[in-house]
Amino acid sequence: MTASVPRQDSQKNNGLSAKFFHKLASGVPGVLFTYCLSADGSQHWFPYISNRVEALFGLDPESLRRDAEGVFARIHPDDLVGLEESVAQSAADLTPWCYRARLKMLDGSYQWYEAHSRPERQEDGSTIWYGQYTNIQHYKSLEQSLRESEEEASYQAQFQKLMARFSADFIHLGFGTIDECIDKLLAGIGGFFEVDRAYVYAFTDGYTHMTNTHEWCADGVPSLLESQQKVDIRNFTWWQEQIRHMANQDAVVFVEDTRALPPEALAELGLLEEQGVRAMICAPILVRGQVMGFFGVDSVRVRSWRADQSELMFIVSGLLSGALERNRLEEDLVNQSVRDPLTGLYNRRYLMPRLHEMLAASRRHGERFCLAMFDIDHFKQVNDSLGHLAGDVILKRFTTLLLAHTRANDLVSRYGGEEFLLVFNEVAADQEGSVVTRILEAVRGEYFRFKDDQARITVSAGVVCLSEFQGARVTPEILIREADKRLYQAKEGGRDCLVDAGGLSRP
Numbered sequence: 001m002t003a004s005v006p007r008q009d010s011q012k013n014n015g016l017s018a019k020f021f022h023k024l025a026s027g028v029p030g031v032l033f034t035y036c037l038s039a040d041g042s043q044h045w046f047p048y049i050s051n052r053v054e055a056l057f058g059l060d061p062e063s064l065r066r067d068a069e070g071v072f073a074r075i076h077p078d079d080l081v082g083l084e085e086s087v088a089q090s091a092a093d094l095t096p097w098c099y100r101a102r103l104k105m106l107d108g109s110y111q112w113y114e115a116h117s118r119p120e121r122q123e124d125g126s127t128i129w130y131g132q133y134t135n136i137q138h139y140k141s142l143e144q145s146l147r148e149s150e151e152e153a154s155y156q157a158q159f160q161k162l163m164a165r166f167s168a169d170f171i172h173l174g175f176g177t178i179d180e181c182i183d184k185l186l187a188g189i190g191g192f193f194e195v196d197r198a199y200v201y202a203f204t205d206g207y208t209h210m211t212n213t214h215e216w217c218a219d220g221v222p223s224l225l226e227s228q229q230k231v232d233i234r235n236f237t238w239w240q241e242q243i244r245h246m247a248n249q250d251a252v253v254f255v256e257d258t259r260a261l262p263p264e265a266l267a268e269l270g271l272l273e274e275q276g277v278r279a280m281i282c283a284p285i286l287v288r289g290q291v292m293g294f295f296g297v298d299s300v301r302v303r304s305w306r307a308d309q310s311e312l313m314f315i316v317s318g319l320l321s322g323a324l325e326r327n328r329l330e331e332d333l334v335n336q337s338v339r340d341p342l343t344g345l346y347n348r349r350y351l352m353p354r355l356h357e358m359l360a361a362s363r364r365h366g367e368r369f370c371l372a373m374f375d376i377d378h379f380k381q382v383n384d385s386l387g388h389l390a391g392d393v394i395l396k397r398f399t400t401l402l403l404a405h406t407r408a409n410d411l412v413s414r415y416g417g418e419e420f421l422l423v424f425n426e427v428a429a430d431q432e433g434s435v436v437t438r439i440l441e442a443v444r445g446e447y448f449r450f451k452d453d454q455a456r457i458t459v460s461a462g463v464v465c466l467s468e469f470q471g472a473r474v475t476p477e478i479l480i481r482e483a484d485k486r487l488y489q490a491k492e493g494g495r496d497c498l499v500d501a502g503g504l505s506r507p
Ligand SMILES: Nc1nc2c(ncn2[C@@H]2O[C@H](COP(=O)(O)OP(=O)(O)OP(=O)(O)O)[C@@H](O)[C@H]2O)c(=O)[nH]1
Pocket: 342, 375, 376, 377, 378, 379, 380, 381, 383, 387, 388, 389, 390, 391, 392, 395, 416, 417, 418, 491, 495
């Protein structure tokens, strides 16, 4: 359809009716036309096209009567091939030609038009269509906004569904499963928001440091969890300001392009650049009214967040806040029931089931451990001479010494009044005493201060190890009874000493 040939006006002989027809055509909203395509498809023209084509597209009807190319040049490039194919098809089988395409208007914008026409074959083999095309932009816009609102409704519905699922997970949270639940939530939300990272951070008191506690990363996005432990944020001026906003105004931190951050965020920008973060949103996590941390999402590209993204972030951070608050309450309750309030050490209620578990594990895997029972010597005298409060201070100080001379995975508990029980992994043969010896020596060298008074105390210990029982079935009660018996022997032996399988020794 490239060549053009001058044509005679086929309606030349019909002056009167043509005049009438022009009037009629100028009254209808669309463009009326007859369109002719030569038999070989090489030439096309509009024998008639109503004058509105000039007002709408600035095209001269006269020249279109010779060559239709002017109209075709106005068709949106994405619609042109399909339109030409549909014309060829209609010419081949003489089915009505109906098509929707975008046309370039006088102001340069594209608007949707819909054409309806019927073809007729001419004697010379050419095809002529009689029809009209009308502007359907209004319907298209309506259709588009309908589609968008449907998509929006389905987005909202999916988000609600996701939240409902995670709320149920958090409500039925089993003890010790909160981390797993948070990880699942981050994965679900990260995927839904189509972000590169979703995470939870915890602040230290006074907002001096922050630690990444949970993280989800999209495929191929590197994890930051390990590098984001105890990050010193004291020099992050801008970030400190954001924390204040989160705390006071319940605000979210909303960043669509990190490079547009204000100049005072220079240090923060350095860190974000290092991490490859270009956009982020963070919402506060509040526990008991305090900002304890934040929930955030990152994008490695600049991002235009949804207008309601802040609200959605708040819904997620609210869910996290509730779950963390409840979890903390439960942990407090459990702690209160298994910890001694004076020293903070585990009590007997915690110790006994743990010992059962350790013995069962030892039967399965052959792990050995030892048990040392300590008792402060002449503690009654300390109480009597310095007072009960001074006695308490000594018990607390002795606890600190015990913890300082044991390892994190040793089990330290307050067994009774001034009796403490230490369970520690069996060390090399003949070395069992060394852990206990160190503690006895540390206590002996310590000045216990209370107001203006100071006291020196000693402790005695009875030590028993699992290996002594050579495979015989052992219970926690048997072990404790044996340790207690040896402790008594240590007291009998003059105190400030320990008794183990090898007998009494005084370090
Ligand atoms: N201050 C204080 N004293 C406690 C606490 N629990 C137990 N005691 C005291 O610890 C003392 C233990 O005394 P005894 O069992 O007679 O033994 P002891 O004086 O330490 O003598 P030996 O064990 O034989 O060296 C008692 O006076 C208890 O009242 C506590 O929580 N605080």
